[in-house]
Amino acid sequence: QQNVQQSPESLIVPEGARTSLNCTFSDSASQYFWWYRQHSGKAPKALMSIFSNGEKEEGRFTIHLNKASLHFSLHIRDSQPSDSALYLCAVSITGGYKVVFGSGTRLLVSP
Amino acid sequence: EAAVTQSPRSKVAVTGGKVTLSCHQTNNHDYMYWYRQDTGHGLRLIHYSYVADSTEKGDIPDGYKASRPSQENFSLILELASLSQTAVYFCASSEAGSAETLYFGSGTRLTVL
Numbered sequence: 001q002q003n004v005q006q007s008p009e010s011l012i013v014p015e016g017a018r019t020s021l022n023c024t025f026s027d028s029a030s031q032y033f034w035w036y037r038q039h040s041g042k043a044p045k046a047l048m049s050i051f052s053n054g055e056k057e058e059g060r061f062t063i064h065l066n067k068a069s070l071h072f073s074l075h076i077r078d079s080q081p082s083d084s085a086l087y088l089c090a091v092s093i094t095g096g097y098k099v100v101f102g103s104g105t106r107l108l109v110s111p
Numbered sequence: 112e113a114a115v116t117q118s119p120r121s122k123v124a125v126t127g128g129k130v131t132l133s134c135h136q137t138n139n140h141d142y143m144y145w146y147r148q149d150t151g152h153g154l155r156l157i158h159y160s161y162v163a164d165s166t167e168k169g170d171i172p173d174g175y176k177a178s179r180p181s182q183e184n185f186s187l188i189l190e191l192a193s194l195s196q197t198a199v200y201f202c203a204s205s206e207a208g209s210a211e212t213l214y215f216g217s218g219t220r221l222t223v224l
Contacts, residue, residue: 006153032210043201043215044154051210088153092209097142097161098169099209103153 002027004091006102014110019076021105023089026070033065034090034099035074044088048074079109114138117202117216124223130189132219134202143185144169144203144213145177154201160185161208192223 003026013019021035032051036044050056050063050072060079065072076083089102115136124130136143142161146154156169158177166177174196176188189196200219205211 004153034212036213043217044213045215046212049212090213094210097159097167097208098156099213100156101146101154 002030002091002093002098002100004089004100004102006087006089006105008105009103010106010108012108012110013079015079015081017079017109019079019083019107019109021074021076021087021089021107022071023073023091023102024071025091025100027091027093028067028070029093030067030070030091031094032092032099033063033072035061035063036088036090036101038086038088038104040085047087079107081109081111083107084109115202115204115214115216117200117219119219120217121220122222124189124192124221126193126223128192130192130221130223132187132189132200132202132221134185134187134216135183136185136202136204136214137183138204138206138214139182140204140206140214141182142205142208142211143179144205145175145185145187146201146203146215147171148199148201148218157187157200192221194223197221197223 034049038044062075092099144159145157160179202216203213
């Protein structure tokens with residue numbers, strides 16, 4: 001049974017700071033990794049995904065994946081108040097149907 | 112962009128009553144899912160479907176039934192609503208299985224009194 005854990009549970013950072021969010025998973029067969037972002041009262045929306053070890057950058061956002069360590073992370077450069085949201089990591093395995101979510105990190109970027 | 116619509120947006124139900132939550136997608140996606148969101152638990156999978164007229168159990172199916180009468184529509188049914196089923200429910204769709212991005216509806220906030 002896949003277990004996905006996120007840290008920290010919540011985070012407050014000043015505008016312009018670099019923010020790091022962490023996700024660990026338990027199933028070494030995991031192949032697909034996402035970060036979803038959910039603004040208050042809204043639907044979760046996919047932010048970024050990564051499917052192989054290493055790093056992927058899109059604008060101010062970077063994902064790092066280390067399958068051997070069962071860990072991936074999201075880094076936000078120059079954090080903005082509009083980045084304030086609940087961030088959910090998600091993991092799935094090849095050929096499966098199920099995406100397992102972490103419990104989320106609530107980020108607040110203060111102006 | 113993918114479109115998933117849920118109804119109602121919110122609902123108040125009485126304990127022991129029947130509740131039906133509806134979901135409609137216009138993406139031509141095969142997979143549809145029902146998730147439940149509670150504070151501190153992220154999203155937990157209740158039921159999913161990969162073809163019309165067939166549904167499968169997710170991680171927390173007890174107390175819930177699902178129905179997929181067509182590719183576009185997926186319903187979640189609470190036959191006997193309980194207080195513990197108060198939560199926000201999200202429907203999602205994806206092109207294929209677990210390798211694909213999920214597209215979520217706006218959610219239904221269910222309160223059982």
